[in-house]
Amino acid sequence: MTDAIKNVKINDLLLDPQNPRLPESVERDQQSMLDYIAETTSIEELMEAIAENDFFQGEPIIVVPDQENKGKYIVVEGNRRLTAVKLLHDPAICSSPGARMRAIAGEAKYKPVEIPVVARKTRSEVLPYLGFRHITGVKQWEPLAKARYIEQLFALTDSKLQAKVRYTDIARAIGSRRDHIKRNLDALAVYKVIEDAEFYEIDKLDDKSIKFAVLSTAIADERIGYFVGTHSQDADGEYISTDPIVNPSKLNKKAISELAHWLYEKDKKGKTKVGESRKLRELSAVVANPKALAAFRAGATLSIAYQFTSDVSADFIELLYQADGVLTEASGMVATVQYEEDAYQVARRISENIKLIGRELKEKNRLEDEF
16 A cells, blocks of 8 residues: 555545445444444544544555545545544444543544545455455454455456456465465355344344354365355265355255254253364264264264264274374383372273273174174
């Protein structure tokens, strides 16, 4: 952003209706946007900093001309700072001004009438800068805001190009990676289905409370992606992307509904069916196994349903190898340590567990031989 900085009166600056940080449920009029920013972004701290130190001239806000109001500008970068300055002049413009907000405004040393801006002709000129600042930079947005911003960039790319080329173009423009761009857009496509379904009336779930990062992490798994339709399979069984941001019809709405309930709907104890995000690996195995998925749908816990999958066998072997390595190390130390009753009791339990595992495996082998 090398353009010359100029000062513009705050009354000529408008909040941005396309601000990626605004939930879809917020109306796009100036009052609603100001109220949302004032109520959700700890605006008092920023007001206090400007009231005490004045507006920092070295960090101008970024604007584009408002096509509907000659002489006015839309703030593409700096909506929170503009809101803070406006509230310093009159906290009452906010629908619910708090006591602290009124006190800060009343005691302010500085109430800027003009603030520094860099004006660009079009929004498309500003968006790459926002990417460096809020996607890969030090002032990163929340995950859902990032995804919405990336979608704005995607809309500016050539629609005649393949989706993967468009992902690459965005990644290069903002210093990111193609897989990161695709992951955000895939998750956003699924999110839109959830949003359009009014979040399936899941208690306390909306566009402000949803943990988008959990959804994004889940969709990034190819088996879960295949389940909801962000991936398909070729003749060799390899997963390939359906690019749902341009092909939303490929998404499985029924599966998305199930996934949303599993990830976000809480029981009386405040727990979801998936639980912690580390359990997504188990969910991935479950949705890829018809028997396990049927059990999960029928009410089995994720841990129980996971037992029906082939992944549990791989986990078992991995645990045995880990135990073997640790026990081998311990056996090399036993000659050099003194007797301790606790160590002896642990060794006995280990011995009993090893015998149990051995008997079970031997029995399974016998039963298989009989068939």
